[in-house]
Amino acid sequence: DAGVTQSPTHLIKTRGQQVTLRCSPKSGHDTVSWYQQALGQGPQFIFQYYEEEERQRGNFPDRFSGHQFPNYSSELNVNALLLGDSALYLCASSPRQGAAGELFFGEGSRLTVL
Amino acid sequence: DQQVKQNSPSLSVQEGRISILNCDYTNSMFDYFLWYKKYPAEGPTFLISISSIKDKNEDGRFTVFLNKSAKHLSLHIVPSQPGDSAVYFCAAVSYGQNFVFGPGTRLSVLP
Numbered sequence: 511d512a513g514v515t516q517s518p519t520h521l522i523k524t525r526g527q528q529v530t531l532r533c534s535p536k537s538g539h540d541t542v543s544w545y546q547q548a549l550g551q552g553p554q555f556i557f558q559y560y561e562e563e564e565r566q567r568g569n570f571p572d573r574f575s576g577h578q579f580p581n582y583s584s585e586l587n588v589n590a591l592l593l594g595d596s597a598l599y600l601c602a603s604s605p606r607q608g609a610a611g612e613l614f615f616g617e618g619s620r621l622t623v624l
Numbered sequence: 625d626q627q628v629k630q631n632s633p634s635l636s637v638q639e640g641r642i643s644i645l646n647c648d649y650t651n652s653m654f655d656y657f658l659w660y661k662k663y664p665a666e667g668p669t670f671l672i673s674i675s676s677i678k679d680k681n682e683d684g685r686f687t688v689f690l691n692k693s694a695k696h697l698s699l700h701i702v703p704s705q706p707g708d709s710a711v712y713f714c715a716a717v718s719y720g721q722n723f724v725f726g727p728g729t730r731l732s733v734l735p
Contacts, residue, residue: 545725551728552726552728553668554725566722617665
């Protein structure tokens with residue numbers, strides 16, 4: 511049973527570029543959340559997708575956008591990259607939106623913006 | 625404004641002794657609390673959780689205590705092992721809302 515998988519694992523971009531990160535949730539999970547973890551900080555909630563719609567959003571600008579596909583996989587897009595966007599981006603899945611219980615995390619995509 | 629705080633960035637403990645990691649929260653609407661462990665180059669993995677209707681939950685060497693009046697929870701690891709060395713995140717959630725994570729505490733268990 512595959513857990514949460516993310517790609518790519520590492521990438522380097524320059525300021526102003528755009529990036530797309532991908533996530534496949536754990537089997538049986540239909541809700542995907544994205545988190546940004548800056549160095550020395552805890553994961554910060556970006557947004558959550560359920561039934562192909564953004565259901566909740568954290569305090570992130572519109573440069574951060576996402577998508578969920580019918581097979582529950584998800585993408586995170588960041589436009590006009592800034593140096594401060596350098597971080598580990600974590601995808602997490604859960605069985606259904608709003609349910610109590612743990613999130614299952616992928617290994618993350620480490621983005622470096624130069 | 626941090627809703628979940630872990631005031632100790634790091635903690636060192638001797639192997640075999642008890643590790644106590646602390647977490648404080650400000651939002652009284654939180655009703656479920658979790659601890660995650662993170663090794664380098666890996667995503668956080670779930671460790672143990674507790675509902676707000678309980679004050680203690682135990683799973684093997686790991687016990688989480690919740691003091692709702694003080695808005696404080698702690699994770700006890702007994703006995704500590706070198707493989708427990710990792711960053712530990714406290715997280716809190718209220719029904720239907722997103723998880724809020726603390727900044728983490730780096731635990732080093734010394735052999």
